[in-house]
Amino acid sequence: NMEEANRLCNRIAIMRRGQIAAIDSPERLKMAIERLHTIEVSFDPAGSAEDLATLPGIESARREGDKWVIMTGDVDSAIHAISAYGAEKGVKIQMLRTLAPTLDEAFLRLTGADSA
Structure with a gap:
């Protein structure tokens, strides 16, 4: 086990x-084994983050239900970009967590x- x-x-x-x-x-x-780090984030309103993959430091972003799964090589840069994105677009970050x-x-x- x-x-x-x-x-x-x-x-x-x-x-x-x-x-x-x-x-x-x-x-x-x-x-x-971890080359890319995983971040999960959800926004309010939920469907407002279609261009997350274009943010600095983010390798990819895919929607899974009511959250986004983001892959990044630099967690700090990605979290900063996500925060700035939320402020710029006027969307509230409901949840943000990194996965080990x-x-x-x-x-x-x-x-x-x-x-x-």
């Missing part, structure tokens, strides 16, 4: 085809299982 390993272990080895693919702390393993990668995602990426 990856969640249990994340909570209890200070070092984890990820195996791929009988070889150690990576060995480190759970936090460092998770951060090693999980140990499951690190395992899948390091073993190549996420590309299958």
